[in-house]
Amino acid sequence: MTTVARDPATDVDPTPPVEKPAAGPSRHRFRAAAGFALGAALLFAVAPLVLSDFRLSLLAKYLCVAMVAVGIGLAWGRGGMLALGQGVFFGLGGYAMAMHLKLADAGPGNMPDFMMLYGQLDELPLWWRPFASPWFALPATVLLPMAVAFVLGSLVFRRRVRGAYFAILSQALAAAMVILLIGQQGTTGGTNGLTDIQGFFGYDLDDPVNQRMVYFIIAGILLALLALTRHLMQSRYGELLVAVRDGEERVRFLGYDPATVKLVAYVVAAGMAGLAGALFVPAVGIISPALIGIVPSIEFVIGVAVGGRATLLGPVLGAVAVAWARTALSERFPGTWTYLQGLLFVVVVAFLPGGLASLVGLARRRTDGGRRPGPLVRLRRSRVEAG
């Protein structure tokens, strides 16, 4: 899809691409379409047939995690920003959705049950009110996280705070958000979070048929996000992003603004996390601070690392595999899971930074016919600059 195969760090010629060879891209597009169709068949036809209702609802939950993973893959694998605060955006999306559903459950003019129990409020707090309208709440699940990411990202990237600093700040943000939510129990549900969500836009969530519908929506949106990400990765912007990751200074000298390039990926990743959080709510029926702190934020990353951070499908497959392994193992050996999770981090990141994708060779195929060096070849950066 790209014009000429050159080192991505230097290949940022702002002029429009020259005519490209016909055979390559069309074959590429065919392969992508075939893969897409296969994924759709698996998610829409095979999974609902072979899985029980319970397992299907678990899969829905995993697919939400996979959505976050797609975003992390973009920001971290392609953009070099280790987004360790994705829990925050997941939470923002989730709470926005849950607030709307709670209000809808309570009915117009009523307050959610927990507010009267814990908050003893006489009326709905001002900042809850807009969420009564789906026209506000639904866009907010995506736009709110994106806005927060935009503010934080523009503050941080413009000042060229990067690498380790950025990772630590993200974690601190996650911690601060949890403390804030828990402290305002009367209006946020505190540690309990928002639970007992009954309906989803008029559909009763207790009904297995409707649970299935939620699963289909999640699977469909995940596929759409994959298409969007593939599209971003293959665009000129995608190349610029990789270039910024591998040589921020060089990109700057070439006249681009690396801060903006990074910001776009970061904000998109935040939007995906928000969407995932929003869909998690009807799938699982709960959103709580336990899902957005430092620990879950880091756990989002492990699936991405396992699958292959710089690839398109790696993060999705990795996230689903890790989440599935967690359920399967913790059902049998609770203590062992912690060891295994720890080992996964150590072994994959230290010894297999390309993830499982680098084993299969997916990474090579993902790029333009293997003419360009794999996207993960250069993660090197001087430690003084990064530290």
Next chain:
Amino acid sequence: MTLFRGRRILAGAMTLVAAAALAACGSKTTDANTSAGVTADVSGDTVKVGLLNSLSGTMAISEVTVRDSIMLAIEEINAAGGVLGKKVQPVGEDGASDWPTFAEKAEKLIREDRVAAVFGCWTSASRKAVKPVFEKNKALLFYPVQYEGLEQSPYIFYTGATTNQQIVPGLDYLKAQGAKSLYLVGSDYVFPRTANKIIKAYAEANGMTVLGEDYAPLGSTEFGTITNKVKSAGADAVFNTLNGDSNVAFFKEYKSAGLTATSMPVVSVSIAEEEVKSIGTQYLEGQLTAWNYYQTTPGAANEKFVAAYKAKYGADKPTSDPMEAAYVSVYLWKAMVEKAGAFDVEKVREASDGITFEAPEGLVTVDGATQHIAKTARVGKVGADGLITEVWNSGDPITPDPYLKSYPWAGGLS
């Protein structure tokens, strides 16, 4: 210059989503009763029950002991011939101290393993997370921990104390001792905040003043400021609803500040024998706790329970209130099933009223209306040996009143 190319894929994907959403749109029902409950699998010569406790994560500290005592009860019941002639087969799950995981595992126990009842949960947050799951599937949960009240689910039996069986008697005791002012210290979550609301209402009605109220985030171990505030307020007593690790830091700080059990006693409602062991008697000796059961509670039933527990898990393992309540909950379930003559959830619920059991804490009676149990309240003092000895009890078992309806001062609370 265009940065993006080929909108077709995107458009295609969007169509797909729309199509999927339309195709999958299911039955639009608002009546929750359409989804039938899952019936337990009792076809074989065993009956499965679920055990849902955190075996990993921060809550593992407490919940593992509850799991142990449930297992003990099941073993004893099986040795005595099981329930309705069927051996009880425990299916354990790890809640991992994570509330959504609790919900997921509860669903698994009910739907995949088709258990007859589930025993477990500790924190209010985990109970709130699983409550809709049990109600939706019409399955039974036995919840063994003292909690903040204001709840009554038809599918949960609460075998720990509600507020009028622990906090209110604790306050009665302080009042009888002549305490005129209180300082409230708690962890930042549902139980302490609700408990403190009740305490404030009680204080107002009983001529006591609350001089301050402070919350520390769960797991917080920095109590310099709170202790400073407590000390300068100079209350007659401190009511402590801190949870877990925070207690250790709080009592160490408390002692360093020169505060003692005689100068300003602390009444705790989340410190049982197990916690005393990990905080250290150096810091706790003489402080008060409010519960329904102590390892030292007299009676043959308790002697048997303590001996059996120590024989199974080690002589250095103490028994505590939540462990006892969990142990009792298994026996109560057995009694309900036997009275109903079936494992069927609705029949078990109908049979529950008036069931009594000679528990280690004394006689307990199930109140069918609230699905709580009548228990005796006790206040105890931590001794140098790490055990808690009773200094006061309510005499008769107190009838559970989760919404405090029989207390006029609590009118505005629920």
Next chain:
Amino acid sequence: MTVLIGQLFTGVSIGAVLLLIALGLALTFGQMGVINMAHGEFIMAGAYTTYVLQQVVTVAGWSLLVALPVAFLVAGTMGVLLEILLIRRLYARPLDTLLVTWGVSLILQQLARDVFGSPNVQTRAPELLTGNIALPGGITVANNRLFILALAGGAVVALTVALRVTPLGRRIRAVVQNRDLAAVSGIATARVDRMTFFIGSGLAGIAGVALTLLGPIGPTMGTNLIIDAFLVVVVGGIGQLKGTVIVAFGLGVLQATGEYLTTLSVAKVMVFVAIVAFLQWRPQGMFTLRTRSLA
């Protein structure tokens, strides 16, 4: 007034704890750029060392004194092992060290659970350190806090002297300022890295001993503190100790004041906002080390 002075002391002592934890990080993170998430578990190792020693040396005062050097060695050795086995391969990928050491910290926590059990364990503090000193005006100063303040002060002085005067310190500074040039000048940079890691991790062990006087000793005791400590180093600026010292006490006092005026939750959020604002103003931290090494 009494309360305010008491509060000031509380702030300073929060700062001392932060400093003690952050000091090791100032070496491993500040000087070497390694984000070691297992630092908290080295603190835990120090605390458990105190616990184990107390089973052997039963007089609380002595066991605490013995624990200080032993915990330094235990945690330091763990640090060196970690450096040799894993971190050495990852110097070029600082963000990946974060994830790898996070995995290590999970494993160490579970190991502690399996060895010592999930419940917290208790140590007896020497009676001397559980009391307090009454100053005129009704102000009391807790002895354990004073001890930790002294310990933190001692560690800072020892570390400063070590970095300034000793041959090892000179080498560490040389490597931090310009690794390539140091290597060219005949310094075995790999060995210097290992020693730096040893000292940094060892300091975590000492912090662990100190924390037994204040809080719980359990598998997860390190995780609560580690992010705060990292923030101290980030805001303090890399490559310098004075930034870490100033910021540790600054944040301690800020948090104590905030907590006194509002609540602990709000104070924590305030501190975070203050840090983000500060990094807007000085993205490289309070003090930066000017280096001539490229990029």
